[in-house]
Structures are given as C-alpha cells and as structure tokens.
Amino acid sequence: MSLRNFLEEEDGVGVVEVLLILVVLIGLVIIFKKQITKLVNGIFDTITDRAGDI
Numbered sequence: 001m002s003l004r005n006f007l008e009e010e011d012g013v014g015v016v017e018v019l020l021i022l023v024v025l026i027g028l029v030i031i032f033k034k035q036i037t038k039l040v041n042g043i044f045d046t047i048t049d050r051a052g053d054i
Helices: 003-008 011-031 033-053
Strands: none
Touching: 011 033
16 A cells, blocks of 8 residues: 555544544533533432322
8 A cells, every 4th residue: 555545545534523523522521511410410300200200
C-alpha cells in the first residue's frame, strides 16, 4: 500500500465521527450531571409512587 492510497482511504473516517460524537455526549453529561440526576430521581420517585396505587 502506497502513501497516497493510505491518505485517500476513508475507512477510518467513520470511526473518527463516532469518537467525536461520544466525546460531545460525554461532555454534555458532565456539564448537566446535576440536572440529569435530578430528572432521573424525579422519574423514579413518580414510578414508585404510582406503582403503589396499582
């Protein structure tokens, strides 16, 4: 495989895109950790309260 073929190959582009998306998602989770935790706890509290009614 020559250097030119290596540079023109685009197989790794998909991997780079997936990694960038993961980095952005992890960053958002870190930034909004408190809000996400509060939301999830509220959802589970609601589920627990309503499960007792059934």
